Amino acid sequence: MADISGLRKQYNDKSNLFLEENIKTKEPIQLFNEWFDIIKKDPRTVEPNAACLSTCTKDGFPSARYILIKGFGKDGFRFFTHYTSRKGKELEENPRAALTFYWDFCSRSVRIEGVVEKLPFANADEYFKSRPYQSQIGALCSDQSNPVENREALFEKEVKLKSIYVEGEVPRPPKWGGYLLKPMVIEFWQGQTDRIHDRIRFRLPKDGEPDGILTKQGEDGWIYERLYP
Numbered sequence: 001m002a003d004i005s006g007l008r009k010q011y012n013d014k015s016n017l018f019l020e021e022n023i024k025t026k027e028p029i030q031l032f033n034e035w036f037d038i039i040k041k042d043p044r045t046v047e048p049n050a051a052c053l054s055t056c057t058k059d060g061f062p063s064a065r066y067i068l069i070k071g072f073g074k075d076g077f078r079f080f081t082h083y084t085s086r087k088g089k090e091l092e093e094n095p096r097a098a099l100t101f102y103w104d105f106c107s108r109s110v111r112i113e114g115v116v117e118k119l120p121f122a123n124a125d126e127y128f129k130s131r132p133y134q135s136q137i138g139a140l141c142s143d144q145s146n147p148v149e150n151r152e153a154l155f156e157k158e159v160k161l162k163s164i165y166v167e168g169e170v171p172r173p174p175k176w177g178g179y180l181l182k183p184m185v186i187e188f189w190q191g192q193t194d195r196i197h198d199r200i201r202f203r204l205p206k207d208g209e210p211d212g213i214l215t216k217q218g219e220d221g222w223i224y225e226r227l228y229p
């Protein structure tokens with residue numbers, strides 16, 4: 001076994017905040033928006049909207065993969081994919097999912113958990129049209145998550161599709177579309193130089209849940225707590 005136990009980064013970025021003391025909003029989507037705005041403008045960021053999407057079969061077997069978030073707001077976080085993919089099948093039988101962002105340059109992570117629903121195909125059409133030609137062809141080429149003979153077979157499919165569809169006329173694959181993850185839990189993690197990291201978890205309280213002594217009232221129905229790191 002390769003011993004990588006000594007790999008450890010010192011979190012000493014000046015932009016590290018002490019969460020809670022510094023956050024102005026008590027509403028997690030607004031806070032996410034504030035973080036995202038800073039992160040997407042930072043030259044050190046590569047794909048700020050990349051997040052690990054975790055899904056689960058109905059029997060409880062989890063699987064995870066990266067996706068690109070294509071929008072977020074009070075209604076949730078949206079992403080696009082093939083409905084017939086492994087993640088699509090798992091979401092069909094168990095529409096619960098989690099998203100995990102990690103931005104290493106500023107030692108921040110956000111974890112989101114909630115329920116997922118399909119977006120109307122009109123949203124998929126609109127986004128698909130805005131994608132570059134090669135991305136559209138790529139989506140049309142792919143029977144995502146299913147075995148393919150070899151790379152050559154993919155290439156032949158690509159060439160064939162390009163001979164049929166010119167730029168601007170690639171149809172959206174019928175089973176390709178969007179999902180909206182509606183969050184119930186959103187946790188903000190800020191790594192600290194002293195390794196005593198900050199964790200603030202926002203969540204929507206369960207019906208009739210009594211107030212915990214360490215639970216604080218947020219905005220828009222959210223409550224929040226500081227967690228041990």
Ligand SMILES: Cc1cc2nc3c(=O)[nH]c(=O)nc-3n(C[C@H](O)[C@H](O)[C@H](O)COP(=O)(O)O)c2cc1C
Pocket residue numbers: 047050063064065066067068069079080081082085086087088144145
């Ligand atoms: C940074 C990154 C972004 C990705 N974005 C997407 C995406 O938005 N949609 C998608 O279907 N696959 C995306 N992929 C590919 C997925 O990680 C994955 O390979 C694919 O969706 C099949 O996953 P599944 O077999 O679990 O369904 C991305 C991969 C990476 C590394």
